[in-house]
Amino acid sequence: MLLTLAAGGWLGLRYSTTGKQAQLATGYIAHVVCSCRYVGGRDMASCETDREPGTEVVQIEDDTAKRTVTARVPLLSSRTARFDPEYGCALDPP
Template sequence: MAKSPRSPAKGRTRWGLWLLAIIALVAGGAVWAFRAPITGYGSTAAAYSARVACSCRFVAGRSLKDCTKDKLAGMEAVTLRDDPEAKSVTARFPLVAEATATYREGYGCVLEPYES
């Protein structure tokens, strides 16, 4: 009985899985190595966006959709959500940071936690 040759598709699948594992390992290492700057930039972006969007929304009286135009280049990942009753805007940098700014009469928009 003769051995049947290995199917070429099976060999490619095995190499593809190894390549995928190596890429995931390298990406995970890069995220681990740069976790401090990523966290810092994410926290800063969320806080800045919340403060600026809150001022735009509750001081200038513009809509939140219009306020998203004021985001700086590079802050496309930051999402904004407003709460008109609380007069606050929450900005979120996915998986990294979240910040809320609330309008306070006489103070303008301040980041939470707020202590008077």
């Protein structure tokens, strides 16, 4: 029963307005930070200054070997932006 309630709560939060905002925020941050790192050639400390107020909850993971940036809001959303030398940064499909 507790598992059912937890799953229902998670689904409700995931598909609520909060879940949609998390998806928007993770996509935005992944793209901005990827562009900063791999198009602009800046370090992560410098890229942190490009974040909009209110996006502090979004966690960032930079994979330099794959040239990807993944942004996450735990349990709600995760998006990855990938650098291509010809096209720049683009979000992977959700």
